[in-house]
Amino acid sequence: MNASVALSRDADIPASSENRIGDFPLAVSVRGLQRRYGARVVIDALDLDIQKGEFVALLGESGCGKTTLLRALAGLDGPDAGQIRAPERPSVVFQEHRLLPWATLWENVALGHEATVGRAGAAHALAEVGLSGREDDWPRNLSGGQAQRVALARALVRDPALLLLDEPFAALDALTRIKMHRLVKELVARHQPGVLIVTHDIGVARLLAHRLMVMQGGEVVEAGLTDQVLDDPQHPYTQTLVSSVLPV
């Protein structure tokens, strides 16, 4: 309890100061994180480390606090207690593509980094996600999968140390989803960011993640290497999750 009080003092440091540093061996480090909505505690005493190049999946059903964690890591919400050490600007791919409808694809990809990335950099990032030659197209001419690929290009164009994925494939059809998995795996291998993917899809976790954390009611109930956790689940909740999925 003493520790938690001490940590809560860290939470008072504004997100932009030393606790969000750029040069840091880990992609992200979280200690004793607590997030509340009013009186309701959504996440409590959560610890998490992700190294650069490591792919971690956070598995859990809707409302278990996984998106709340991701938002805290993204710097959108400050911690109510505990400490987050993360790069100043992690990249985020949301459930929706969140492209600016009034900006062309290259402008969307380079948004906020026009000077450093430029049109050429954006074109290169678009080519990486299989959309070369579409720099001047409008978002409205894209399918759902294509739009999400542009969002991915926008996230990777600045070579982030930490990439946060919030169920980015949930709204896509099955075939597009499979293609996206392959693309994400490839791109992450090339750019080597630390990745946290939030998902309720065990298949996604097994395919992409090195490590797995299972979350229930705001707490991590089980964590470990993906295959270990999925092949030999220890916690009853994980067992239910795994048994509810038919073997692929």
Added chain:
Amino acid sequence: MADLTSSRIDHAAPARTHSGVSKAVLYKWLSWIIPALVVVLWEVAARTGVIASQVLPAPSSVLGTALDLARNGELAVHLGVSLLRAVAGFVIGGSIGLALGILVGFSPLAQALLDRSIQMVRAVPFLAMLPLVIVWFGVGEVAKIFLVSLAVLFPIYINTMLGIRQIDPKLMELAKVIGLNWTAVVRRIILPGAMPSILTGVRYALAHAWLALVIAETLATTKGIGFLAMDAREFLQTNVILLTIIIYAIIGVVADALVRFLEVRFLSWHANYAQGVHK
């Protein structure tokens, strides 16, 4: 069946579209049939004396009047004065409306302070202000420009404010994640996001501005399209009166085309406004 199609032109017309003219072009031409017919009938009725020229002079006579006024330079002077009033009023009222709309759209504090008062003034039909405006400013240029400004201010204010309010908060969140600075947020997200609504406001404002102009120009004047109409009324020159009405209509159409141009220019990203623009 063959009898039916061969005896009626309008049945045969669609068949031709398959071979050449597109349906859209055909419909465009079709839409002009009734206006053209009305003008022709009107001309015939006026010339044969079915309609007295005091009531409704023939279109050709109105056209002749227009040419005469254009030749002696009067038309240009009156038109110029009217347009100047409209532009001045539009710029003044529009700027104030835009500034207030941006302020209230952004800041809850500004909304708390200003919105209720603005809405109260807005509830007054601007033409009801006319007697008061005359008392305040007399019947000179200031009164006319004030009336036009007043007419323009509110539609621009409301639509700018709403446009800013309706911006997707998820895009604002994205801006935060990416780390856009304040000016970039305004330039890249808020202004383009509010643009469809602002242009709707401009369109309403133009309609109100003409209405205000017509009324304002019936106040004592010596120049302007309204003066032309009032002067002609004195001398029962129905053809001049008709000409001024048509000029007002043409100005309205041109203004509308201007907004449409702005929409195509600024909203080409928007499916509803793209109109074949495929950038």
